[in-house]
Amino acid sequence: MEIVSTYDLERVKSFLREFDLSLDEDVDLTLVAVEDDKIIGTCSAAKNVIKGFAVSSDFQSEGVASRLLTKIQNILFDRGIYETFIFTKPENKSIFEGLGYRFVEGNSDVVLLEGGAANVERYVKDMFIKSSLGKEEKAALVMNCNPFTLGHKFLIETAAKENERVVVFIVEENKSLFPFDVRLELVKRGVKDLDNVAVLPGGKYIISSATFPSYFLRREDEKLRAYTRLDAAIFGRYIAKEFNIKRRYVGTEPYCPVTNAYNNALMDILPNFNIEVRVVERLLKDDVAVSASFVRNLIRQGRIEDTKKYVPESTYEFLISNEAKEIIEKIKRSDSPH
Amino acid sequence: MRIKKPAKAGTMESNDIYIMVYPNENGNEIQLDSIVLKQFGKQIEKVIMDTLKELEVENALVVAKDRGALDYTIKARVETAVKRAIE
Incomplete structure (x- = not known):
């Protein structure tokens, strides 16, 4: 052989x-x-x-x-x-x-x-140490922020009002149109005024192609249910435990079936780990639910100026900067789900 | 001796051990998985630690996947992996 x-x-x-x-x-x-x-x-x-x-x-x-x-x-x-x-x-x-x-x-x-x-335990411990956060109880959000919109900001603000300490994990897997370092930076800039909010890289065990291979494909099959539940349980067992997270916030999802399935899995699984899931109604502007895919659609149509109403100033400044030109071209050419 | 880069030795076949050595910030550490962990886990870790000490290695993360290797095999695999890691 x-x-x-x-x-x-x-x-x-x-x-x-x-x-x-x-x-x-x-x-x-x-x-x-x-x-x-x-x-x-x-x-x-x-x-x-x-x-x-x-x-x-x-x-x-x-x-x-x-x-x-x-x-x-x-x-x-x-x-x-x-x-x-x-x-x-x-x-x-x-x-x-x-x-x-x-x-x-x-x-x-x-x-x-x-x-x-x-080694998931070792990795998550290390994430926590690097975050320099304390042992106090926390609320958490996991976001892709592709790019960071007022919808995301509203969700984070809601959590920041209702909790002493909030952690925002930004999906690190680099399969989105906006690269990870840009997404992370835009969130950091966008929530600078909220001093009880920490923005951290999501790392390898939060919606990565390892924990969640289907997120980056737009399909709604049985695999999706299995993988979303797997990702939710990893969050509960390892990440929430190490960071002492007691609440997870999600926004209602009007457009994306994958994100919607993910929300359902969280509501199903996280209470088993004593984590409360709070669903926050999406921010509406003129009856439009503000989401990143909506903003990307505007960009795709070349309507950069129209995005101003839906994104924080820091995101808008980025969109009209030279640095964004290449990304905008990429968006115009693609129909990626994320 | 200083571990400079990741290196490996061995196989995952029966009666062998697969050793991976990585540079480590906090001294020597072992992460062992074995089919005989309950019976011989402590002994396997001791052989690995002793071998590192003999080679004067002080900054290794050793990831070991054991499938029932004898002490001599473990020692030889660790030595080979370390030799490759210090080049």
Whole structure:
């Protein structure tokens, strides 16, 4: 038996079909275990997420899985990817635990395990220390802010009025039209006047492609329910616990079905961790719910000046600056959901 | 010896151990997963720590995925990973 990387994905796909598995479009590395010219096992990786893992039943318990995993980890390691994640069905959890993967969180549909140097507890502890926040009870918001609008600001202000201390986590995954550092900076500038609000990077375990691979795709299937619930539970078990978060604020979602499903998952899951979810009615301006996608639509139509009514001054200043030109061009060309 | 860059050694096959070594800010630390954690976790950690001490390494995060390796194997894998990490 030998293990080689392959570009003949059609062959891999038909092998995976026997296991009721499909190969995601985003994989950038695929390995196959071959014996007598036949595929007997395979696994793939999309950046740091290992997926499409299967070993033919005739060869299970012969070390094919461990050799596939070793090889893919070695390749990823040499690429500088030291932390890996696996999503799998709950019934496969113990297989991967036996191969050195650690359980992070799971539900009846999907389980997330982590390998390599990934360690959620260590990571979240470190996030908390770096934040220099105290142990007092807090309220939290998780936002993408693509870009930061008066709608976001209204939501944060509401939380700031009702709580002593508020933490805003900005989604760090860089798949949005406005890059992460710009989104973070615009929120920081936009809430400067609220002195009980801290704005922090969301890190690797809040709506990242590891915890939540579907957020950045606009689809409403069963995967979505599974992943939103997974992300909510990770927030409850690790992040809220370390930061002492007792409340989470969300805005009502008029446009995006993915965000809407996410809100529902939060309301379902977070109370299990003693976290109250407060839903705040979206800010309306002339009967229009102010949202980032609404603002991006204005930008797409070239109506930058019209955004003035819907975004804080700091965001507007950015939009008319030279720095924003490239982003605006990108928005005009795309129809990305986020 | 100073750990300068991440390095690895070993495999995740049965009777072996996969060792990853990273530069660390707070001294030597071990993060161990093992199929025999309950029975031999302490012993495995001791072998890793002793090996680091022998090599005079003081800034390593060692992530170890053990699948029932014997002490000699563990020691050899740690040595190799450290050697690669100090180059």
